[in-house]
Amino acid sequence: MDSTQRDRNTELTLPAETPNIGVSENPFDASSAIEQHILIGLEKIGLALKSQSWQDAGQQGLTPTQGQILALLIDKGDAGMRLSEVAKHLAVTAATASDAVTSLVEKGLVQKTRSPQDRRAIAITLTTQGQQTATQTASWSDFLLNTVNELSEEEQVIFLRGLIKMIRKLQQQGQISVARMCVTCQFFQPNRYPRSDRPHHCALVNAPFGDRHLRLNCAEHVAADPEIAKQNWNFYLSK
Numbered sequence: 206m207d208s209t210q211r212d213r214n215t216e217l218t219l220p221a222e223t224p225n226i227g228v229s230e231n232p233f234d235a236s237s238a239i240e241q242h243i244l245i246g247l248e249k250i251g252l253a254l255k256s257q258s259w260q261d262a263g264q265q266g267l268t269p270t271q272g273q274i275l276a277l278l279i280d281k282g283d284a285g286m287r288l289s290e291v292a293k294h295l296a297v298t299a300a301t302a303s304d305a306v307t308s309l310v311e312k313g314l315v316q317k318t319r320s321p322q323d324r325r326a327i328a329i330t331l332t333t334q335g336q337q338t339a340t341q342t343a344s345w346s347d348f349l350l351n352t353v354n355e356l357s358e359e360e361q362v363i364f365l366r367g368l369i370k371m372i373r374k375l376q377q378q379g380q381i382s383v384a385r386m387c388v389t390c391q392f393f394q395p396n397r398y399p400r401s402d403r404p405h406h407c408a409l410v411n412a413p414f415g416d417r418h419l420r421l422n423c424a425e426h427v428a429a430d431p432e433i434a435k436q437n438w439n440f441y442l443s444k
């Protein structure tokens with residue numbers, strides 16, 4: 206039998222079978238593990254995000270940190286955020302957050318007011334001009350949407366689930382700020398309808414939802430008691 210065949214698309218001559226190389230000799234087995242490939246991929250996406258945010262920030266006369274602060278304040282309304290919260294969310298030092306906020310105040314994009322919840326505290330809120338600029342900075346990462354749309358629906362669901370697992374782990378290790386994810390929310394009831402394509406339930410809006418709807422930054426998120434969150438997490442992972 207002929208050991209080669211013609212590939213109809215490329216007209217290349219391709220071997221019909223994989224070469225008979227022993228497992229120990231195969232250079233792919235000696236190369237880095239899949240974890241390394243994933244890490245390299247994440248680094249490349251991180252670099253693309255960083256480069257795009259510097260580009261967009263420059264066009265708006267901002268630094269990436271200033272733009273991130275504006276985007277962070279969008280759904281905070283009059284309550285705003287304290288400086289310490291801003292620093293924590295962006296994983297930057299208090300001094301870095303303070304410098305960025307001072308610069309944003311000078312540009313007329315944010316203001317410091319008395320917190321409505323605690324009159325002794327200072328809240329940072331968006332000015333009217335800041336709200337317009339914040340809408341633009343919040344779309345800095347939109348260029349990635351096209352690439353996410355390259356994935357099939359099934360791949361997107363698996364990818365989202367993987368991201369949630371990684372983010373939760375990073376949160377537990379204290380390496381990123383607490384994201385307002387369904388899986389840590391007091392309203393989250395995982396796998397309440399196990400035979401449905403919408404197995405989870407949100408007690409806040411009293412509606413079922415599927416893995417593809419899991420949120421990573423929900424404005425209505427209320428952190429669950431740590432023990433409940435742990436039980437929910439294990440139950441979510443078990444299905």
Ligand code: SF4
Nearest residue numbers: 387390392393407423
């Ligand atoms: S309130 Fe938001 S974060 Fe909480 S379960 Fe419902 S959708 Fe998820």
